[in-house]
Amino acid sequence: MLGKCLDNVRKNTPLVHNITNYVTVNDVANILLACGGSPIMSDEPEDVEDITAICGGLNINIGTLNQSSIKGMFLAGKKAKELDHIILLDPVGAGASKLRTDTAVRLMDEIGFTAIRGNISEIKTLALGSGTTRGVDADVADTVTEDTLEGAVSFVKDFARRSGSVIAVTGAIDLVSDGDKCYVIRNGRPEMGRITGTGCQLSGMMTAYLVANREDLAEAAAAAICVMGLAGEIGWDRMQSGDGNSTYRNRIIDAVFNMDAQTLDKGARYEVR
Amino acid sequence: MLGKCLDNVRKNTPLVHNITNYVTVNDVANILLACGGSPIMSDEPEDVEDITAICGGLNINIGTLNQSSIKGMFLAGKKAKELDHIILLDPVGAGASKLRTDTAVRLMDEIGFTAIRGNISEIKTLALGSGTTRGVDADVADTVTEDTLEGAVSFVKDFARRSGSVIAVTGAIDLVSDGDKCYVIRNGRPEMGRITGTGCQLSGMMTAYLVANREDLAEAAAAAICVMGLAGEIGWDRMQSGDGNSTYRNRIIDAVFNMDAQTLDKGARYEVR
Amino acid sequence: MLGKCLDNVRKNTPLVHNITNYVTVNDVANILLACGGSPIMSDEPEDVEDITAICGGLNINIGTLNQSSIKGMFLAGKKAKELDHIILLDPVGAGASKLRTDTAVRLMDEIGFTAIRGNISEIKTLALGSGTTRGVDADVADTVTEDTLEGAVSFVKDFARRSGSVIAVTGAIDLVSDGDKCYVIRNGRPEMGRITGTGCQLSGMMTAYLVANREDLAEAAAAAICVMGLAGEIGWDRMQSGDGNSTYRNRIIDAVFNMDAQTLDKGARYEVR
Secondary structure (H helix, E strand, O other), X not given: OOHHHHHHHHHHOOEEEEEOOOOOHHHHHHHHHHHOOEEEEOOOHXXXXXXXXXXXXXXXXXXOOOHHHHHHHHHHHHHHHHOOOEEEEEOOXXXXXXXXXXXXXXXXXXXXXXXXXXXXXXXXXXXXXXXXXXXXXXXXXXXXXXXXXXXXXXXXXXXXXXXXXXXXXXOOOEEEEOOOOEEEEOOOXXXXXXXXXXXXXXXXXXXXXXXXXXXXXXXXXXXXHHHHHXXXXXXXXXXXXXXXXXXXXXXXXXXXXXXXXXXXXXXXXXXXX | OOHHHHHHHHXXXXXXXXXXXXXXXXXXXXXXXXXXXXXXXXXXXXXXXXXXXXXXXXEEEOOOOOHHHHHHHHHHHHHHHHOXXXXXXXXXXXXXXXXXXXXXHHHXXXXXXXXXXXXXXXXXXXXXXXHHHOOOOOOOOOOOOOOOHHHHHHHHHHHHHXXXXXXXEOXXXXXXXOOOOEEEEOOOOHHHHHOOOHHHHHHHHHHHHHHHOOOOHHHHHHXXXXXXXXXXXXXXXXXXXXXXXXXXXHHHHHHHHHOOHHHHHHHXXXXXX | OOHHHHHHXXXXXXXXXXXXXXXXXXXXXXXXXXXXXXXXXXXXXXXXXXXXXXXXXXXXXXXXXXXXXXXXXXXXXXXXXXOOOXXXXXXOOEOOEHHHXXXXXXXXXXXXXXXXXXXXXXXXXXXXXXXXXXXXXXXXXXXXXXXXXXXXXXXXXXXXXHHOOEEEEOOXXXXXXXXXXXXXXXXXXXXXXXXXXXXXXXXXXXXXXXXXXXOOXXXXXXXXXXXXHHHHHHHHHOOOOOOOHHHHHHHHHHHHHHOOHHHHHHHOOEEXX
């Protein structure tokens, strides 16, 4: 049951070092606090190794990357690897610019992540671009729907196996695989796409879930995705006439704050393939 | 009617590249999503040309500028110009420091903007400082009131003509001109000044409006200003006892999210001079 | 009475220059506007001296520091000192990394602050590390409770005397001293720790209080702490079923927005030792 993953986060208060974009960083910090984790942000190369050393997990998000923060990502990533920490990559905008694609691929090849979370387009970009994943069949549809699900599940499993990372593809249907099993998750609401940073928030929270649940990483990642999607459903139910995306953002983080194991186990909608 | 400008934004989902300050960037992203646009943020010189190439508009805001982001502004601006994209300048703090004034003036002279939006003091600084606008009579009052309106309208029209940009001066009364006609807008509430970044938000949204309504840029800019001001009125009406500026921020973005063409046409308060 | 400090802020609209982290900067700006101040953010070395010159106070917060912003901190700090402005240091994460500790200590030694605000661990780090405070007895407990209060009060008084700064240690019990008297404050709620940046917000607001109340700096700092803690209590009372930390953040800033002198004087819970 996923509920115990949630309880483990609340029990262990995982400390997560985030090198993330300045657009959604405040929401990432607040959702980490909401779920029971504790956030630290630092991207300066001279600072990141000390900071990551006192944490249990490292969340690297390449949105608004710059030359200095890229250096910070590699330094922090290598130190975290050396210390056997959880390391997650959110390849925001991979495929949209050469710098983002190259940085994400180099990070993958040189560091090796516990988990990678992105949309199908970003994940396909990594699958095609990375030396360690050469041979992955990325000839998969650009959206994951019931019709394209079978091919997408194969792709995600294959990429997870070859990369050695838990791969999480989020969208209307979410997929998470460790190369063996694949969680197919149907929580969430389409209106979540009208808020900036629900993906970044999920990556932050997923890092905390992985840190507190190292014995089954795919399950931990799936639990974080179900929490986020279910919070999107609970938050939407609390919306009132005149409310819009700014209030919805608050309601989702609030729902994560109030989520308990029982609510999660009752509301999570997933199957394992 | 301005309502069709709003519908065009919702129909076309204009993608807007923002090089903007880290203070209000999250609200800029959320208001772009609220109005029906789609935001991307990137300021790294090596990244900005690729990112701006996939967008329809570029919003340059010089709040919290730094040496690296300034380079990014010039590179993105030139690429966007080359691709005939919409380019907007928000000269935050022009006149308050030499670096801000010089950067804004250089950007104006070297790039040439579709539109420039600022308060009267920032716009006067540009009118006085720029080589391409030498001769503009900036001997205009420091606030736009009913008493000083006539002179301000002349100034804005003149500056728009000489600069070749749509000029938007926002304050208690807002003015927008393309050099020919000048919209005089009386939407909004004074309490909006107690929230950080309503100006930055407007600049982001205005860029989306310009992208989706290229056939009449002054009208598009006026529509964005009316949406923002009207959202400020609608949001204020929803305030409850104990609410303050933080909740008001959410209510304004929410009102933009829920705004439709009919509401805009009914609520917009403007005249054309 | 502390209420007059609040009124002085509202009357004088102190302009505060903030060099602060990108995580909580938006909330710092909004709380400064909520309390009656006015925020400007700038960290670029070429920009900071001009910006700080037009302000009354400078708030330096070292969270997410980088090589460029560190240069900005020294340049702005020296200019502000030269102009006899209020200068506050928030040593976020001092003790957690060498760069943060060294930067905070160097800033203390080279600039000299009007006030320093942090948690007990950060303040102890400064007390131990700084040349100007050598000899301070930092053998004090790591949390301030009723049991450890007496030692903590002595430590704060001693550090204030030796450093020449008003020292504010915030936690479950807050302490503020100018070396002579020490305010012991018991406002606030533990749930405030589940929101990112309540400390950063307090530092921003405290800078505004110091600027508007130069005749008694310890009292001004104590007033800001009481406002923040009381806003945390008032905001919590307005929470509804299903609300969480994201809504709580808004409610606290809203409560600062609505606070008046009478409410503050009635709700402030402090003693002077």
